[in-house]
Every structure is written in structure tokens, then in C-alpha cells.
Amino acid sequence: MLSIKNLHAAIEGKEILKGIDLEVKPGEVHAIMGPNGSGKSTLSQVLAGNDSYEVTGGEVILDGKNLLEMETEERAREGVFLAFQYPVEIPGVSNLQFLKTALNSIRKHHGQNEINAVEFMKLAREKARQVNLDESFLKRGVNEGFSGGEKKRNEIMQMLLMEPKLAILDETDSGLDIDALKTVADGVNALRSPDRSVIMVTHYQRLLSYIVPDYVHVLAGGRIIKSGGRELALELEAKGYGWLGINETATAG
């Protein structure tokens, strides 16, 4: 599915990722943990194609295709989905219009017909229900005036609608109360299948009780310094990052 080799990336000339290697096979869920400033969000943004970041070395292959050579929109159409840590508010563009345009862009890419308005409404309502978002949110501006939790649920709703093959969740658990966390986890679990993969970026172990990962990686200073199974997350929870010799107050990035 996804193969990251020796990935280096910088922002404004400052190197954040200093050689990431990661193999994600179909159906797998990988958790990427690490202290603030370790490069977790940078990795998510780089994979999704945010051109504020400059890739300075390495390669990323998605199902045999060079991901780094694809435009941002092409990556999404090829099945990469990033659930944003801080979803943007876009007043004046309705959620419905946004979702429909996005879905149709993806369908068109795969040679499918555009979805008609009636079918789309049905689908959107169903997905909104699945993440406990009231239907009225569909008519509002994209994330406009949504609470933190509503924004995160909106991200998961988009993910359910677009059925990506690779979902990247960037701190989707942050700022959620326990009910919202369960809703989000249910959404992700509903999407799990043998041909889809998930990369979960998180600071805390909490989410991993609800979405059980196959692998856990610790990112620090722009490198993966330790990988293991689920038990690694529990160990981190018990011992903190200091146990791995990481300074928790490491520089931000």
C-alpha cells in the first residue's frame, strides 16, 4: 500500500523530517506517537501534499505510484485522505456543496458518473448520522462555527463519504470528550477493511484503546526511533517518552 523510504522534509529551510522509513500494508492500522514537535504533523501534511513543506529527500510510493510527484488533488483522488488536526472554516461554501464537489472529483477520476443530487443527499445524511452530526450541519458553511468536536466529526464524516484507501488521522483525538472520541473511533473502525489502511498520528494512548493498531511507532526528532506492537503504546503510557531518552520539551516543528 504505502512505502516511505528515507523521507526528508523541511519548512522555511528548517529540516523537520530527517529520514522516515515506514511500510504500511493493506488493512493495517499504524499509530505514530511522539512528543510535541517531533514531526508527526509534518509527516501528515507532507503525505497529503501541503506545498508549504519542501520534500528534500527520499521517496513515497502508494500502490506502485510515486506519491510525491502527484498534485495534492490527485493524491486525494488516488485514495489518500487526511483528517486535519485543525480543520479550516470556510464561510460561504456550504458543507454540502463542498462534499458533493469533492466526491464527484474523485468519482470522475475513477471513470464513474457524477452522483445526482438526490442520491448524494441520501448518502450525506446517512454519513452525518453515523458520526452524530445533525443534518443541519450539512447546510452550513464548511466547519463554520463548528465546535472543536464537531469539526473532528465532520472530518470523519468526510472520510466515510470518500472511502479512502489510506486514511491519515492527524491528532483527531485531541480536544474530544469521551463520547465524541467513541464516535470518531466507531467511524474509523467502520471503515477498516482488508484493503484500507490507516495512519493515526497521536500524542496520547487514549485513542488506541478504541482503535486498536497493528503497529506503533515512536517519532522523535524527525525519525522513527522505535517500532513495536500495541504493547508499545501501553508502555509509553506507563513510562512516558523519557523512558526512550526523549526530552519532552524538544523543539517544536
Add this chain to the structure above:
Amino acid sequence: MTALATLAPEFASVPDSTLPGPLQRYRDNAAKAIAGMAMPTRRTENWKYSSRHLQLDTALAAPLAATGTISTDIGDAYRIVIRNGVIAADESRLPAIDGIEIVRFADLDEVNAQKIVEQLDGALDTAALQFAPLNSARLQDGLLVRLASNARLDKPLFVLCQTLAEHSGSAHPRILVDAGSHSELTLVEQHESQGDAPALVNAVTELNLAAGAQVTYVRLSLDGTTVNHIGATGVRLAANARFDSHCVGFGGPLRRHDLQIRLQEAGAECRLNGVTVTLGEQHYDNHTVIEHVAPHCNSEETYRCIAAGKSHAIFNGRILIHRDAQKSVAEMSNKNLLLSSEAEIDTKPELEIYADDVKCAHGATIGQLDAESLFYLVSRGIGRTEAGTLLSMAFINELVQQIPVESVKDAIEQRLIDFIETTFQEV
């Protein structure tokens, strides 16, 4: 740059017409007056940013021959066509409602023509309108819309100002609206053209609203890319009258619209919305003036502009509150979006306040598309053209959705989308 003085003899030549005596005399006087006028230059304050787009030559003085037609579907509404400045009476679809008169100037008798002459220019501040006198001097015909007290037009009236520019020349459409007390009218003034010869449209519209009258005015500037368009709209409001305008303009070689509002008596209100889009080498200049003459009047103005390519857009919004206009409430907002680093937008709010008990607010901004929003949309698979168009439309959507005539709203929305899409494709 040619001075109007050298153009004037050409422009002052009196076109053939069958206007009644008083209107002919009005026109002849105007023709004499413009002979000494100078063409605006960079030093003419209200043409400061636009004088460089003003490249009129004598060829434009010729009257345009009205041959052919532009078929425009307006749906279920009344219509009248002014083609190259002359009313095409046989293409009208007019109401038969007591108290509503829609007539050409040419059909007025001497007495009524004299009354019209007394009204003409009354709603305009001609000192600030360099080209309105030229319209008067070239008057061939005109449209009078008169509503008696309490008369109400049940459907919108479309005035289609069509310019057929097969050859160079100019057209000078003239509209006068006399809305009696508590009358109601929705007027759509639509400027459109065909042909690709250089042309000049110099339109003047005046609206007089008596006490309690309510007029909704939609002005669409859709002329083609070779048409220079100078337009003026003057509005005078009596007590408790209300005027709502929705001016939508697409750029061209020269595009200028002056909107002058005079809140003459207590309780009058106006709400002015404007949307302007320009691309390539296009130009558009909006000059608005709202004068609060009497106390307890409200005005609200919202203009948005999007400029792409190397285009140039201007907004100059003046609010003048007279000394006696206490308890005035005036709000003005002008927001602008630049879609390219080579486009230029000049915005200038001007507040002149002589009363001490008023509420006034104004704001003007110029910005570009938000990179984070763009990334968010694109990261969902939406192409860059479509994402840019969505965000640009979001910038003006609030105003587009307020256009009160459904068919116009839908058509204009689509036209704006198509226009904005082009700007992203041209990069």
C-alpha cells in the same frame, strides 16, 4: 489623450429624432454646454484611477445604427428594449395596470415633455458626472416609467439596453423613473451588446421616489469586450421611501458606474449591494455617493470586487452627512479579492460628516485567497480551478443570493462562476 473639446463638435452634432419641442430644446442646450467641457484627466479627482482607461476617439461619436436584435430570455416579466439608445417599441411587453405609464419620450405631448424637462437631471449631481451632459446632448429618445400613488408593478420590469456594435459609434440610453407615493417597482436595467467594433455606451438613469415608495433596482453590466461603458444612476428619496440596489458588473476596456443617492427626507433608507469582477486587462470603476440630507435616514452599502490577471478595479464610496441629518445610520463595507499579483484594486471610502449625533461605520479590505482554505479543498480531491472558484464565489455569494429576481440570480450566479473559472484557467 484626446480632450473632449476636440471630440465635442462631433459629439455635439444633433442626431435625428422626433422628440417633442421642450425635449429638443433641452438637448440643444446640453449640446452647447458640452462644447467647452474638458475630458477628465489623471488630475480630475473622481477619474484619477480611471482616466488612463478613457480612450475615446471621434469614431465613437457616430450614432450606432440599430440593426438586428439580441434575444434575451427574461422569463415571466415585463420588458422594454432600448437599442442603441432608441426604444424598440414593438418588442415591448408592458403591463396594462391603472396608474402605471411606461412611455417613450418621443411619444410625449408638449405639456408632458415640459414636465419631464423640469425633472431631468434633478436626481443627479451633474458636477461630478462628466459624461451625463453628453447623454443629454445626444438624447434621441428616452424611457419614462411613471407610477401613480399606491401603484404596484406585479412583475419586474426589464429594461434591456442593447448595443449592436457592428460599427464604431455610441449610444446614450436615458431612463427616468417617477415612483409616486407608496408605489412599488422592481426594475432590472440590463446592459448587453453584440458585435466587436469599439463602442461607447453612456447611460443615465434617474429615479425619483416619493414618500413611502419602494424601488428595487438591479443593474447588470454585461456589455461585450469592445464596449466602453459609462453609466450613471441618480436616486432621490422622499420621506420613508426605500431603495434597494444590486449592481453586478463584469469588466471591460472602460467600465464606470456612478451611483448617487440622496436621502432627501426623514425616514428614507437605501441598501446598495455591488459585485464587480475583472480579468485580463479589464477595468471597472464604481463611484458611489450617499447623501444624508434629512434626519433619521439609514444607508447600508456592501460592495465586493474580484480582480484577476492584470485587471484594474476601483471603488470610491462617499458618504456625506449634512448638518441637519441627525440620527443618521450609515454603514459601508468594501471588500476586495485579488486573484493575481499583477491585478490592481484601488479603494477609497470617504466619510464627510457634519452632524454630531450619527452612527457611521466603514471598512475596506484587500486580500487574496486563503492558502489554508485552498489546501483544505484541494486535499479532498477538488481541482485547483474548481477550488479557487468555490472560494471566490464564497467571497461574493452572500450578495449574489440577495438578488431578488430568481431568474436573474441564477443566471448571474452561473455567469460569475464561468467568468471566475476562466481566470484560474488563464494562469
